[in-house]
Amino acid sequence: MSDGEIDVRPLVASDAPALHASVQASIDSLSYWFPWARSDYGLADAEARIAHCMAARLRGEEHAFGVFGDGELLGCVGLNQVHRAHRSANLGYWIGTAHRGRGLAPSAARDVALRGFGELGLVRIEVVTLADNAASQRVAEKLGATREGLSRNRLVLRGDPVDAVVFSLVPGDIERACSRT
Numbered sequence: 001m002s003d004g005e006i007d008v009r010p011l012v013a014s015d016a017p018a019l020h021a022s023v024q025a026s027i028d029s030l031s032y033w034f035p036w037a038r039s040d041y042g043l044a045d046a047e048a049r050i051a052h053c054m055a056a057r058l059r060g061e062e063h064a065f066g067v068f069g070d071g072e073l074l075g076c077v078g079l080n081q082v083h084r085a086h087r088s089a090n091l092g093y094w095i096g097t098a099h100r101g102r103g104l105a106p107s108a109a110r111d112v113a114l115r116g117f118g119e120l121g122l123v124r125i126e127v128v129t130l131a132d133n134a135a136s137q138r139v140a141e142k143l144g145a146t147r148e149g150l151s152r153n154r155l156v157l158r159g160d161p162v163d164a165v166v167f168s169l170v171p172g173d174i175e176r177a178c179s180r181t
Contacts (some may be wrong), residue, residue: 006104007068008077008111010057011050015066018073020046026097033133034094037124053078058083063120067095067108074099077108079116079125088124089116091169093139100135106142110174113143117171127167128154140167144177 011019020043023030030037036045056062064078075095082089090115095105109127116122127145129136141147146166155159 003008005069006074008065008108011053011064011066011076013047013050013054015073016046016050017041018155019050019066020077022075022096023072024041025124026094030094030096033130056080063089063116064114065112067104069099069104073156074104075108077105078120079112079120081122084085086124087122088126089122091116091125091127093136105136105139108141115175123170125169127169128164129167130155130157130161131165132156133165137165137167140149142177143169144173144175145169146173151157 004066006084020041023037023041027037027041030038036049036074055060055066057064057127061082062078062080063082064076064080066073067075067077075083075093077091079089079091090136091109092107094106095108116125127136127140127143128151129140131150137147147168148166148168150163151166152163154166155162
């Protein structure tokens, strides 16, 4: 998929150097939100992550995408925790530090959510953010997601349970949000 400024597409093995570089360039901010983003995150970690993503896509468990612009990996977005029986999934996203504030996360997340509703037949997509992640919550709101509330001990971060804000998207939410702007 492309949105003029960005191209949102599945990650492939040859993207490992770009993923490694993007994670390393944003390690200070990513490491707070994502425990896998360690200071020693190496090329082998990026290769392993992409191999995992590709295999999970084949199994229908996850759908990871890179967000590309000007030949550079700007971040990632994806659907994970796919629950086939309930036709639901979780939507996650991150944009590299140097590329934030340009509307890339809402644009990329919108593309992937619409793919989830259309191609995967999902009827519910959740966005679960740490309670103090205001930027991620703004992305969910821009998508047209409904804030369902604060869920106690919803996530485990660095071994400790933490509260999280849960948003939901259902078919039609994104179109309604776009028509209001």
